[in-house]
Amino acid sequence: MLKNIQEWTLLLVIFGISSLFGNWLGYGIPVLDAVPGMIILILICLAGFILNSVLPFSFPSVAYIAIIGILVSTPWTPGTEVVAAWTSQVELLALTTPILAYAGISIGRSWADFTRLGWKTIIVASLVLLGTFLGSAVIAEVVLRFTGVI
């Protein structure tokens, strides 16, 4: 368990460093300004991983992480202004760039399978992605209008 926490922390910190530099170069937020927010995000992740390995339910750790993130920042929880202020210094897009950089390297392994897919598959697979995107957007639009949210 301790060894796990140590490993997770190290990896999250490594990932965080790449993000913080991207956050600075891409979105003009000085590295030091974003450090407190990044530490909060890392702590939320660690709490989620720990809950996931301690609790007996089979519930994905990402779900714990999102829920903890929500709980520490709701308007009904005291002291959450600090969390919001600090984490707002870490841009969402600065987190996605390193994710996709690791993704690019790791999908290299699937590339051979990918090139074997025929053109029909590629058309159908594109329509699958397009279909869920359009389907959800149309339903969301109708219900949002109907319930007066937009």
Next chain:
Amino acid sequence: MSKEKAYGLWKNWKLHTIVFLIVIVAESIGQFEFSVGPGVVLLLPMLYAIVIGLIVFFSPLAGEQDARDAEPLLVLGVALLLAKIGVIIGPSLPEIIAAGPALLLQELGNLGTIFLALPIAVWLGLKREAVGMTHSVAREPNVGLIMDRYGIDSPEGRGVMAVYIFGTVFGAVFMGLIAGLIASVTPLHPYSFAMASGIGSGSMMAAASGSLIGVFPEMEEGIIAFAGASNLLSLSTGLYVSIFIGLPLTEKLYSWLERRKGEK
């Protein structure tokens, strides 16, 4: 994730340095946009990052082992992303609750895969593969469902794997390119597209909502909150929607389409 007992990934300094450099290059290039007819296509740093990453894999810089080590890092990165999404959802919780009915019902929009892609697949001459391919967006839980129902070596299994591979390699790029474009040419509200971005894959959601933010920067918080909430819902309900509605519906529509084709 926690089941993985791969210790010492942090020692792969070469991989982390490569990613660090990719991030520096990608963010320094910055965001570009160009118009396609009435729409806007956004090129975000994350798109350069995935392309450079892929090029690095085929260069002598990185090898098979680096690609294997990159995978858990990807999961950790998505964890950080979800923590960030969580702290954005938190303050907007009253709005999210107000939009609750829309969030829940748009999950059924994931069945759009069937209505749009299945007729085309049958028309292109695909057989039972089409059932595996189009019953859902084919992320991990759905691959599991099809394998369980039809077996790994079945045509349905090959179909779901094909779409899974396509989504893994090309999904984020595809969603990143089309989300902003479609949102800028259609009259639907950006929040509707934000909810549609949450299709149950962290990287696809990030790419789609990222390009929405690029087109509608003034709605950033709302877009992230709705995309994140929708993605969580997709992760938790998606499999059940597939089991009880998606897959039976695909089977019905497939046999109807095949019969109609036979009659012609």
